[in-house]
């Protein structure tokens with residue numbers, strides 16, 4: 456199935472555009488797991504499986520961020536694979552890896568993520584140029600989310616700079632991605648930050664059919680209502696990601712799983728006016 460069809464089906468099935476970010480920070484795990492005797496990779500595996508159990512009814516997608524698994528050392532890769540295998544069928548799986556390199560290297564990243572790990576999508580960094588995306592784009596069932604206007608303050612350092620043409624770098628990237636989509640089988644999506652909602656419209660309007668991956672609600676403080684306004688004329692399906700505000704909602708409470716479940720449910724409900732325009 457094409458990436459955009461899989462995405463539409465996942466959103467329809469869950470009646471949700473929520474993407475749960477899987478960013479397992481060993482220091483923030485609930486006390487009941489953190490203080491146990493198991494090794495850090497085992498603790499992370501136990502934690503994430505419980506998170507997946509209690510959030511799956513509320514989300515369309517999961518976004519594991521590779522950095523958190525790599526930080527576990529050699530076992531981290533095994534945990535990553537075990538978690539991928541544990542994710543329920545029908546959920547979109549986006550590897551947040553932010554890769555980007557010359558084509559002979561990028562070909563190997565594409566093989567690793569799409570052929571070995573079999574994720575649905577990967578995040579890519581376009582700073583080395585648009586040809587670096589090519590190795591990821593030959594299969595219609597795959598998606599890529601390209602950093603376009605990121606949620607962090609440093610987006611102002613490059614992505615919000617104005618070019619001599621008068622447009623921002625982010626707007627230029629979005630327009631180039633729209634051109635690239637015309638000759639690509641895979642779906643080309645954009646990563647845009649909810650924290651940048653006031654600046655989003657001129658960017659995403661360059662590529663209105665592009666699926667969007669939107670981090671920045673929750674701990675980064677992005678406003679859901681400002682985001683809804685920015686997305687008003689966008690046709691590509693958005694996935695709205697939150698990681699820490701869901702994963703660590705339970706703190707050290709004995710009932711932490713219920714609080715994680717409730718946090719995912721609450722965010723699903725808050726973004727439901729956005730979801731409603733895509734189901």
Ligand SMILES: O=c1ccn([C@@H]2O[C@H](COP(=O)(O)O)[C@@H](O)[C@H]2O)c(=O)[nH]1
Nearest residue numbers: 476520605606670673674675697698699
């Ligand atoms: O512009 C970007 C791109 C990626 N991220 C990633 O999303 C999550 C956000 O985590 P929260 O805990 O919900 O803040 C994290 O994995 C980032 O690396 C981003 O925040 N902004």
